[in-house]
Amino acid sequence: MTESILELKGVVAGYGPTTVLNELSFAIAAQQRLAMIGRNGVGKTTALRAIMGLVPLRSGRVIFRGQDISTLAPHQRAELGLGYVPQTRDIFPSLTVDENLLAGLKRRPRNALDEAYTLFPRLAERRRNGGTQLSGGEQQMLSVARALLGQPSLLLLDEPLEGLAPLIRQELLRAFRHMSQQTGITVVIVEQQVDEALGYAERALVLDHGAVVHSDGAASLLADTEALERWVGMAVH
Ligand SMILES: Nc1ncnc2c1ncn2[C@@H]1O[C@H](COP(=O)(O)OP(=O)(O)OP(=O)(O)O)[C@@H](O)[C@H]1O
Ligand SMILES: [Mg+2]
Numbered sequence: 001m002t003e004s005i006l007e008l009k010g011v012v013a014g015y016g017p018t019t020v021l022n023e024l025s026f027a028i029a030a031q032q033r034l035a036m037i038g039r040n041g042v043g044k045t046t047a048l049r050a051i052m053g054l055v056p057l058r059s060g061r062v063i064f065r066g067q068d069i070s071t072l073a074p075h076q077r078a079e080l081g082l083g084y085v086p087q088t089r090d091i092f093p094s095l096t097v098d099e100n101l102l103a104g105l106k107r108r109p110r111n112a113l114d115e116a117y118t119l120f121p122r123l124a125e126r127r128r129n130g131g132t133q134l135s136g137g138e139q140q141m142l143s144v145a146r147a148l149l150g151q152p153s154l155l156l157l158d159e160p161l162e163g164l165a166p167l168i169r170q171e172l173l174r175a176f177r178h179m180s181q182q183t184g185i186t187v188v189i190v191e192q193q194v195d196e197a198l199g200y201a202e203r204a205l206v207l208d209h210g211a212v213v214h215s216d217g218a219a220s221l222l223a224d225t226e227a228l229e230r231w232v233g234m235a236v237h
Contacts, residue, residue, distance in 0.1 A: 116146075153185060
């Protein structure tokens with residue numbers, strides 16, 4: 001049996017009186033690429049935030065590398081190796097690309113920035129540009145690159161392809177593939193671009209009402225038009 005790097009056990013969480021995650025349970029094997037899909041509002045973002053400690057658990061547990069991290073603060077989880085790229089593209093607009101990346105370095109030497117520029121050459125060309133001068137795709141690359149500089153062993157990506165043109169989506173996916181091959185990082189990708197996410201991932205989870213309702217190999221789910229129609233409400237070409 002492959003050892004899981006992350007496990008959620010019966011996680012219940014929400015906002016105020018609203019319960020969003022209803023006994024959410026799943027496990028991810030180390031170095032796996034897992035796609036998490038589901039309709040709008042089913043709790044995908046909340047699931048990632050619960051893993052990072054940005055939403056408190058009402059019950060259940062989050063286990064990372066065998067350690068119960070349920071009560072740790074977000075920065076402690078980041079120290080342990082969890083990386084998070086939020087849906088909102090978390091960059092500092094008033095800082096340059098270089099400065100944004102320096103903020104992600106933690107205690108690593110400055111020349112580690114080269115890793116980010118090798119993965120995203122487009123960012124290297126714009127290293128002195130301010131965050132506000134970047135296109136949406138470039139902001140997304142910067143957000144991903146900054147998270148990677150912290151050398152996470154598990155990276156959570158919340159809709160990294162959202163609102164981007166097809167060519168830029170392809171560029172990001174190429175970088176994600178490269179990142180997976182080079183580093184053996186474990187990735188959870190939440191996406192509405194189901195065909196592209198399933199093309200990248202190995203396994204897939206479908207969420208509905210804050211719980212896993214379907215789990216399959218990514219390629220099998222991509223071919224399962226009935227399941228996709230039922231759970232995601234979309235026809236995939
Ligand atoms: N900060 C918040 N306060 C109150 N309710 C919230 C908050 N954030 C999300 N919700 C609600 O929780 C539910 C789940 O939201 P969540 O963002 O996790 O869904 P999602 O699956 O990521 O959706 P989407 O595909 O639209 O990004 C939704 O009904 C949403 O309105
Ligand atoms: Mg979301």
